[in-house]
Amino acid sequence: MFSLGLTSLLVRRNLLFVLMSLEVMLNAAGLAFVVAGSRWHQADGQVVFLFILAMAAAEVAVGLALVVQIYRHFQSLDVDGLDEMRG
Amino acid sequence: MELAFYIAGAVAVISTILMLTRMNVVHALLYLIVSFLAVAVDFYVLGAPFVAALEVIVYAGAIMVLFVFVGMMFNLGQHAVKMERQWLSPGIWSAPALLAAVLLIEVVYLAKGSTGAIGASVIQPKEVALVLFGPYMIGIELASMLLLAGMVGAYHIGSRQAEKPEIQHDADTHERRADTSGDLVLAGAHQPSRTP
Numbered sequence: 199m200f201s202l203g204l205t206s207l208l209v210r211r212n213l214l215f216v217l218m219s220l221e222v223m224l225n226a227a228g229l230a231f232v233v234a235g236s237r238w239h240q241a242d243g244q245v246v247f248l249f250i251l252a253m254a255a256a257e258v259a260v261g262l263a264l265v266v267q268i269y270r271h272f273q274s275l276d277v278d279g280l281d282e283m284r285g
Numbered sequence: 286m287e288l289a290f291y292i293a294g295a296v297a298v299i300s301t302i303l304m305l306t307r308m309n310v311v312h313a314l315l316y317l318i319v320s321f322l323a324v325a326v327d328f329y330v331l332g333a334p335f336v337a338a339l340e341v342i343v344y345a346g347a348i349m350v351l352f353v354f355v356g357m358m359f360n361l362g363q364h365a366v367k368m369e370r371q372w373l374s375p376g377i378w379s380a381p382a383l384l385a386a387v388l389l390i391e392v393v394y395l396a397k398g399s400t401g402a403i404g405a406s407v408i409q410p411k412e413v414a415l416v417l418f419g420p421y422m423i424g425i426e427l428a429s430m431l432l433l434a435g436m437v438g439a440y441h442i443g444s445r446q447a448e449k450p451e452i453q454h455d456a457d458t459h460e461r462r463a464d465t466s467g468d469l470v471l472a473g474a475h476q477p478s479r480t481p
Contacts, residue, residue: 215310218317221348222301229324236331241408241416244336245424248417251343252428256435258348262355263442269359 217261224254289391290330296384297323303380310356314349315381319388321345326388329395335410 228247235243297320304316321344328337417425 215305215313218304218313218352221317221344222304222320225321225324225344229327232328232331232333232336236333236408239408241412242421244333244408244413245417245421247336248339248413249424249428251339252432255343255348256431258351259435259439260442262351263439266355266358267442 217258217265220261221254221258224250224257289395290327292391293323293326293330293388296320296387297327300381300384310359311353314352314356315378316384317352318345318349319381319384321349322385322388326391326395329392332407334407335413 228250231243231246231250233243235241235246300316300320300323304313304320307313307316321340325337325340325345328334328340
């Protein structure tokens with residue numbers, strides 16, 4: 199699932215899809231932590247998943263605010279069109 | 286019990302693949318919600334009921350609500366009504382509903398069986414809390430600071446929409462550029478800030 203998210207991050211050119219694939223990648227990493235914690239019967243895996251959850255929530259809030267601002271400025275969500283900051 | 290884990294994992298992977306290949310944002314969000322629910326069922330099967338509940342509440346609840354609202358904001362156009370009628374056609378929601386039905390059957394079977402988890406026993410929320418507020422106390426503080434910074438940052442980024450284009454507009458007019466002697470950085474900086 200992590201590789202799926204990474205592939206879609208590279209393939210898709212829509213900013214919303216980029217954010218969604220970031221969510222998929224974070225979710226896959228959390229799943230790996232919980233599986234490892236369940237395998238060795240430690241609660242640490244779930245603790246790390248809680249941290250990943252908090253980080254994903256903060257990241258999505260800031261990222262969606264940035265997407266809204268970018269859409270208002272450029273009227274498009276194409277990542278390739280956003281390279282006008284390039285020197 | 287292992288079969289349930291693999292079925293839920295297959296549902297998660299299939300719905301993620303279908304999410305990546307959708308062209309419409311809202312269709313992709315439907316598949317993404319199904320994927321998160323499948324991962325939550327996986328957590329439950331693995332013996333982590335607390336994390337499974339948090340996955341449903343935070344991921345499939347809060348984060349998806351944010352995505353749905355932003356996705357709907359971008360789709361408001363002249364053909365919004367036509368699009369909305371098209372979204373309600375059965376071909377769109379039948380595949381996510383089918384995958385979610387597989388998950389529902391699995392959850393009902395698991396709730397009736399009331400058996401343990403795969404391999405090791407269930408890790409109760411009490412153990413998680415004891416570890417979380419014991420050696421990971423600094424992580425709790427860092428996560429709370431991160432959430433606060435995220436909230437303030439999102440509010441700051443989201444509330445600048447009226448101010449920024451006007452400053453650029455002031456810099457483009459020739460008269461404003463004259464009284465700052467051609468300094469584009471200072472152009473418009475002394476203007477009274479207009480309330481949005």
